[in-house]
Amino acid sequence: MxxxxxxxxxxxxxxxxxxxxxxxxxxxxxxxxxxxxxxxxxxxxxxxxxxxxxxxxxxxxxxxxxxxxxxxxxxxxxxxxxxxxxxxxxxxxxxxxxISMVFQEPYSALNPLADIGTQIGEVMQEHLGCTRAQARQRAAELLCDLDVDQPELRLRQYPHQLSGGQRQRALIAAALAGAPEIxxxxxxxxxxxxxxxxxxxxxxxxxxxxxxxxxxxxxxxxxxxxxxxxxxxxxxxxxxxxxxxxxxxxxxxxxxxxxxxxxxxxxxxxxxxxxxx
Ligand SMILES: Nc1ncnc2c1ncn2[C@@H]1O[C@H](COP(=O)(O)OP(=O)(O)OP(=O)(O)O)[C@@H](O)[C@H]1O
Ligand SMILES: [Mg+2]
CATH class of the missing domain: 3.40.50.300 (P-loop containing nucleotide triphosphate hydrolases)
Structure with missing residues (x-):
């Protein structure tokens, strides 16, 4: 079928x-x-x-x-x-x-040792040629679109400092960061x-x-x-x-x-x- x-x-x-x-x-x-x-x-x-x-x-x-x-x-x-x-x-x-993916296990998918801004931004720096500042700006926009409060603060925080919902949104933002087609x-x-x-x-x-x-x-x-x-x-x-x-x-x-x-x-x-x- x-x-x-x-x-x-x-x-x-x-x-x-x-x-x-x-x-x-x-x-x-x-x-x-x-x-x-x-x-x-x-x-x-x-x-x-x-x-x-x-x-x-x-x-x-x-x-x-x-x-x-x-x-x-x-x-x-x-x-x-x-x-x-x-x-x-x-x-x-x-x-x-x-092609990007949000994986089923939210806790293992974020690196506990890197701040959220780095984790969302690295795909943009690698694939879109953004500078670190541009990547953080776009990362904040993504978090904002996903209705995360205080996006600038969240970018400086580490996964354990976020609620479950914020962590999940950060993962989605990371998956969307490279502007994938799928x-x-x-x-x-x-x-x-x-x-x-x-x-x-x-x-x-x-x-x-x-x-x-x-x-x-x-x-x-x-x-x-x-x-x-x-x-x-x-x-x-x-x-x-x-x-x-x-x-x-x-x-x-x-x-x-x-x-x-x-x-x-x-x-x-x-x-x-x-x-x-
Ligand atoms: N590494 C593995 N070794 C052996 N069997 C596996 C492995 N990974 C998955 N399976 C088996 O493959 C089948 C499908 O698993 P899969 O994880 O794709 O299901 P799923 O529909 O995603 O389930 P869920 O809704 O619980 O996430 C299951 O029977 C599972 O036991
Ligand atoms: Mg599954």
């Missing part, structure tokens, strides 16, 4: 991707024949139960799977270029500047309370819209994805089992895991967004 956002130009296409991991001699399939498209300027929501393969897919796109994983078939096309054939120096050129956000709000989650996801989407960044938003949180995405892909045990425009998925979910995810979302959340699904 090819999951496609619309007839507009795709910026990212995954075709027939299969990934395995080796446990000793034993080969365990993690992704099986996964295909999807991210359309330029759109938000593609990727949902599925824990362990369904969402992070494996994201790390495959970034070419960041550990040794021990094997991509046995498929293509990952970024503007027509197969990333699976790109050299490591080519991937280093693409990371941050063209942002992959893997559960970018996992560790936060539901209100903060919705706020940050909204700000993240608005930042992407403002900068014309195509967003692959990975989440367990169906209501959030429904609120933000143009198109939704549902994964189950390493395969895509359902895909379509958001409205179709809500109104007429076909696969039982999608129905269960929607039912669970309705049962457990009382957020205003749920009134619309």
């Amino acid at each position: 090819i999951a496609t956002g619309s007839s507009a130009q795709p910026i990212l296409e995954v075709h027939g991707l299969s990934v395995n991991v080796y446990k000793g001699e034993h080969r365990v399939p993690l992704l099986q024949d996964v295909s999807l498209q991210l359309v330029c300027g759109e938000t593609l929501g990727l949902v599925g139960r824990s362990g369904s393969g969402k992070t494996t897919l994201a790390l495959s796109i970034m070419r960041l799977l550990d040794a021990g994983f094997e991509i046995s078939s498929g293509e990952i096309l970024f503007k027509g270029q197969d990333l699976l054939r790109a050299s490591s120096s080519e991937m280093r050129r693409l990371w941050g500047r063209h 942002l992959i956000a893997d559960e970018p709000t996992t560790a936060l309370d539901p209100v903060a989650q919705i706020q940050i996801l909204n700000q993240l989407r608005d930042c992407c819209l403002k900068r014309e960044i195509s967003l692959l938003l990975i989440s367990h949180d169906i209501p959030a994805v429904v609120a933000l995405a143009d198109f939704v892909v549902v994964m189950e045990t390493g395969s895509i089992i359902e895909a379509g425009p958001v409205a179709h998925i809500i109104e007429a979910p076909m696969a039982s895991p999608t129905k269960e995810l929607l039912q669970a979302a309705r049962r457990f959340s009382k957020s205003a967004i749920l009134a619309t699904i």
